[in-house]
Amino acid sequence: MPATAAPQNTSRSSGPGSGPVLTWEKRLEPSRLMAVVVPVISVILALAVGAIFLSATGFQPLKVYQSMLNGAVGSKYGISETIVKAIPLMLAGLGVSVAFRMLLWNIGAEGQFYMGAFGASWVALTFPHLPAYIMLPAMFLAGGLMGALWGLLPALPRAKWGVNEVITTLMLNYVAILWVDYLVYGPWKDPRGFNFPLTAPFSDAASLPTIAGTRVHVGLIFALVAAVLLAIILWRTRWGYEIRIIGESARAARYAGMNIERNIILVMLLSGALAGLAGMSEVAGITHRLQHGISPGYGYTAIIIAWLAKLHPATIILVSLLFGGLIVGGYSVQTSGVPAATVSMLQGAILFFVLGGEILTRYRLHFGRKEGK
């Protein structure tokens, strides 16, 4: 008989008597095992939730998933398309991750992507006769610069007056998207484009080289190099050191004499430039023209990717490939009537479970049996 001094206690939902009891115990140190296991299980749980949805709407989930997998990695074409979709995700994901490291909530990668695409397109359309060896670097610079500028706009008021960058970066997304729409519906519309909202195609010099026989373009190299550079910056340079310190403790950073305002601006420039490069590589590598809806939300998906990857550059590359595969797999099942939104739903569900599962890295679930009569 348990000798609790309050035997009248029956307020637990399990009521009097015995039953398994779940309690949370805080871990002293975040679990490393869980840091790996949680994302994997989250993906599985998200697929399970997706399966419930699919079967509720009259599809066979296993079949759908199988054909998604097939579409994404089942063929050379599938794999190359997965990589093609992953490239902008990688670049934008790296971009937002560096801002997130400093607790700058840059959710403006989408707008920065559009502005990068705009900058590159401006070069390609204004100077169509440039040779490729000038054209491509010029587009690269213009794309990166426009993205950086779009990152700088919210960074300035944030650094000067502490204006919340969540609102400003988000709002600037709409400005950028509408600006591109204005161009492709208006002054830049291709007269021979049957009134579609797109510009005239770029000259051949403005095309990024591709890997033989596929649509995989040099943007992949940009992304990989960017990931390596970012890792070097973060862990091997003084600037990266400052970024890490500021993100962990702004007070300590100030104490050490770091210039936080300057770093806000520099990091947002870098963040925007990377997202801008994603836009540039998309127009120069894939569409070869600027058009309405050039990004199906890459900039937002990048936020999910950066979180899932714990802001780690190498992991961002991997998670981007996973999400590229999801997108391609999603396309391939649309032919059998599965709604395109399924993929967005899966992405959302994955993030949901990862964030929810995060608690397991910090707490331990304790299964116990309630001792009682």
Next chain:
Amino acid sequence: MAVPLVEMRGITKVFPGVVANEGVNLAVHAGEIHALLGENGAGKSTLMSVLTGLYRPDGGEIYLDGRRVNFRSPRDAIEAGIGMVHQHFRLVAPFTVTENVALGLKGGLKLNINRLAGEIAALSKEYGLQVDPQARIWQLSVGEQQRVEIIKLLYRKARVLILDEPTAVLTPQEARDLYRTLKRMAAQGCAVIFITHKLQEVMDAADTITILRGGRTVATVKKGDTSEKELARMMVGREIAWQEDKPVVKKGEKVLEIKDLKAFNDKGLLALRGINLEVFAGEILGIAGVAGNGQRELAEVIAGLRPCQGGTITVSGKKLGQCDPCRVIQAGVGYIPEDRLGTGLVPNLGAVDNLLLKEYRHPRWGRTLMSRKAARQWAGELVEHFKVKMAGLDAPVKMMSGGNLQRLLLAREISSRPRLLVAVYPARGLDVGATETVHRLLLEQRAAGTAILLISEDLEELFRLADRIAVMYEGQIMGLMATEKASVEELGLMMAGSKRMEVGA
């Protein structure tokens, strides 16, 4: 002897890599004030967390009135009549005292707040816990807030009261009131356990003392059978040099000169009202005063973390600019902030990154790419030299104990060979051993010719370390005197703002 009200037998609690409690025994009788004495990291808090149901022990048993109990959560412990006043109060600032007591009470949706207020008033009268039931928490002093915490426990009919370092935040007067309350509660048949590492407090208030060291019980003794000296020895396991005579150091040139310094506090009110100070090489200037009289602001202005509204600060003949920590560091000013973890150290990063905090600009790490290896080696040497104990150079420093954190912080600040060292409450919250280390390091720096500005609330510390003592009160220096000429009474009067002397020493 009667059955103890609370008995813990053979309590063992293991955390990854650390055995916090190992076979700890504790027996507390009704009507007794029992001190749990030990250095930081001795396992006192862990033991009490086990008793209050916050942790589940890995071994051992708890008996209440001789019957075995098994707490699954703090709630179980509270229902069994065990309550704890934590060091950081669990109160809702915008709520009234009554509302705070009502929080977490059972009994459905209906709450008769007026009746409750009456009961609280009665309780506070009975135990001498003066507090207005209608007052809002934010209006109360820290001492009054502590009373609210105690009333919360009394209202819940707690028979075992645990207080975690209850006097750390109290004035001596408030501490005496608290002891009186505790005695009254003990007289009513409660058992009072308080966690402490202050010997004075033990001698003032406790009936019985259990000493913990390194997670084990050293002994349980009656106060009458022991002495401060014996307790200290049991607590640290060795004799402490109580009064260590300062070696004579020749006073050097003037390092810090502060003239008519004015600055605001966080609320935008004038916290420094024209401070004048000088500190010389090889000298420790102590700043005494009750916390909140501008000491923090003074340190922050010197460190370049707070803009000054007037006056000048000169270090070795160079004027420090307006609020520029970088320049202050370059001028050779080391700063041990009040807030170790958060300002002085970055909690989630490892020792290497933390030691680099002020050194990372140095070209010796490489021109563009910093050499991790060189930094690690350097950090390893510092850690060894200053005997900082840690799980590893990359383990987050927040895992370290207070004493080790302070060692790490001092290692960094001292290794930069500062001309001036500003230390704010450097031994606050540290156990005897760590305090001794901090004091030794400061005296070593003094001997090496560093000018030291030591801000402290602990008069004993100031008498032991400082060459001269200045007293701050409401943003002004009330007086300044050589330590050998100072008396506690005089300092006390100045700290209370009731005496002022011409500054000229």
